[in-house]
Structure formats: C-alpha cells, structure tokens
Amino acid sequence: MTAAAAHSAAESLPRANRLGSRLLILLSILTVIGVLIGLYLGMIAAGTDIEQGEVQRLFYIHVPSFAGAFIAFAATVVGGVAYLITRSVKWDTLALAGVEVGLALAAINLVTGSVWARPIWNTWWNWDPRLTSDAIMILTYAAYLMLRSGIDNVDTRRRFASVYGILAFSTVLITFLIIRIRPDTIHPVVIGPVLTDASMMASQGDFELNATPGVTSAVAFASAVWSILVPWVLVWWRIRLENIAHRVSALRMKVMEQ
C-alpha cells in the first residue's frame, strides 16, 4: 500500500463523532440507572418467595441476562446476514460485538443460575437439558472467536465469521425452545403458553409469577432494561473500540510507510 492509499484508508474509517459520543454516554448513564432501579425492585421492593427464600431474588438477574444475551446473539445474525449481502465492515463489527457482549451476558446467566441451584437443587450443576444446551451455546460462541483468530486474511475472516455466526444462532434458539421439547427439564416455561399437562407441571414444579407481590413487575422491568438498554449500550461501546483499533492499525501503517 502506498502512503497516500494508507492515508486515505485511515481517513475513510468512521471517526467517533461528538453527538454520537454524547448520546452513548447519556444512554450508558440511563442503563446504569435502569439496572439499579431493576435491582431495587428485585432486591428490596418485591416480596420474599415463600418456598425458596432470598435466593430466589437471583432470578431478577438470571432471567434478564439471558434476554440480553439473546438480543446480542440475534444482533450477530443480523450483522452476519448484512455483511454477506453488503460486504460493509461495520456489519461484521456489529456481529463481533454481539458475540462478545452475548458471551458476557450468557456467563452472568450461567453463574447466577448455578449459584441459585446450589441451595435449591442441592448441586452447582446437573445435566438438565437447558443447562446442557446453554453450556453448548456458550462453547459455540467461544468456537466463533477461535475461528476468527485462526484466519489471517481479514476478508476471509469476516466472511467465515458471518457464516458461523448465522449457524451458531441455532444453539440459542434450541436453548430457548428446549424446555418445550424436553418435558424432563426442571426449567419452568415462563414466557408463552404453558402446557398444562399434570405430569409436566409436577416435574417442573410450580412457578407462579403472581404468587408473591411485586415479582411480575420486577422481572418485567429488569428484563426490559437488560434486553433493550444493556446489550445495545455494550455493543455500541464495543463497536467504538473496534473502530478505534482499526484506526490505530491504519495510522500505524501510514507511519510505517513514511
């Protein structure tokens, strides 16, 4: 690459504009406030669960963090499809950011679930179908990052990562749907129609959202914050970081050429 080409490459990269930065900082503050209100509703305002006690309050983080991870991984699919069609780098950056943010949120989901399971199921881990598929989902996205790091050519890397990001979403859908396919799971169906099969209800245990005052509103509020604000703000920060990294490498090329 000539010096002029490197220079124009550095200039053509998106530079964080002032308005965007302000909006992002504002949204970040809103997110922190939203998460804090969600924690207040869950930890203090909602009544204590009669059967499970205080440890049930982990649900106010456990369920919302999966919602956030779902949104982030869905962003990876959108980014992957859009990259394959348009070949514009920004879509691949979105896909990468989605995977990393989704992995972080899925890790929160897994750890809180495990901590909750210790007193309630008397084990940190069991081979419940949803636990298994959730662990597979996390490994799939870890494989996504390994695949990326194994390819030197940037165009090939983006292309393969897009394809794998689309395929990998099947594990997210399975984690979401498996409690409807496998009746032997202990995970309750919280969203959508519940099959009122007596044997199934018995194996799942009753999970009554309305049994304790304040639970429904706390879960709903926290899920809204964690699926609308948290993943998007984190993805945005990650995209900015990636753009800055691109700029740095382009500028380094320019300096080395001179």
Place this chain on the structure above:
Amino acid sequence: MKTTPFFKAVMAIVRKDLQAEMRGRELVGAMGIFALLSILIFSFALELDREARTEVISGVLWVTVIFSSILGLNRSLAMERDQGNLDALLLAPIGRGAVYVGKLIGNYIFTLAISAILLPVMSALYSVSLFDPFVLLTLLLGVLGFTTVGTLLATMTVQTRAREALLPIVMMPVALPIILAAVRASTGALSGSAQGDWIGWVQILGALDAIFVVMCFFLFPFVVEE
C-alpha cells in the same frame, strides 16, 4: 458461459469422489480403522454388563460415527484443497450449490459405509442387535444432518491456520442437536418402549435435517468465493 445442469454436475463430483476412493481407499480405510479402535476402547473403558450395554450402545454408536466422520470430512476437504481441486471445481462452469451437494453426497456415502461396517461388528461385540428399521432410519437421518453441517464447516476450517484441529471445535456444538435427537431416537427404538415415546425424536431429527440442509446450501457459496 453455459453452465452444466445441476444434477449432472452433482453426479460428476460424486463419481469423482467415489472413483478416487476406490483407487486410493484413503478415507474409508482411515475412518474404518479408527471406528473399530474406538468401539474396542469403549468396551474396555465401560466394562459393561448385559443390561448396561443396551442402555449405552446407541451412545457409543453415535460417538464413534461422528468422530470417524470428522476424520473423514477433514481428509476429504483437505485433499480437495491441497491438490488444487477445490479451485478447479470453483473455476468450472457449475453452480456453487452443485459443488456443495456433490461433496455432501460423497461424505454422506463414506460415513454411511462406516456405519454399515459398525452395525454388524457392534451387534456382535455388544450382543445387542442394531438391525432395527428405526435405528437404520435414524442413522440415515442423523448422518445426513451432521455431514451437512460438517461439509460446510470443513470447507471453512481447511482454509484456516489451525486446520484439522478446528473442525471438531466448530462442528460439535452446532451438530449437537442432531446428535442429541439421534441418540434419543435410537435408544428409544432399542429399548423396546412404546413407539409414541420416542417417535417425536425421529420427527425432530427430520426437521433439523431440513433446516440445516437449506441453511448450509445457501451459506456454502460464501465460504468458497475467492
């Protein structure tokens, strides 16, 4: 330029793969020996009594089939790439989809050949007859499912730095729903429980196959463009 009709191109690729295999026996030989070794290791490692054997035999079968199929997929695509044949296929006036379906059918046939060797050997070694029509159907569907995903992913991983090491890592998690459904269906069929208890798994397997075939068919052109 006039392109060769889809099915003609597919059949030509399949014929080429079969002919190369007949002459070299590079894939089925390695896969077959590996598969036989694994079932011997399993029978030592698990020390199974009669009852336990019927419980785990389908798990052993599927683990063996999938590992030897990974071995075969890696070799099959690495050969295409190293000898420059993949580039030749892409230069030829045929659709990318035909290349994919051709390679898929080739890999499917090889993995089914391994399964055909495994079935009588395992039936004899574990004293459990695997020749149940539903086990055979599950094998046909299950092997189709993971060779579909595997052919796409192997085409990607042979182009990376890590090569052979990467395929199991990227393929196992994505193919896991297929393996899960296949193991459940064949365990159910062998356990002799009512058909209604496990037939759902065969249906799920068929649905997963259809989804993966369509997805991989449309994604394949993106992993071979250059």
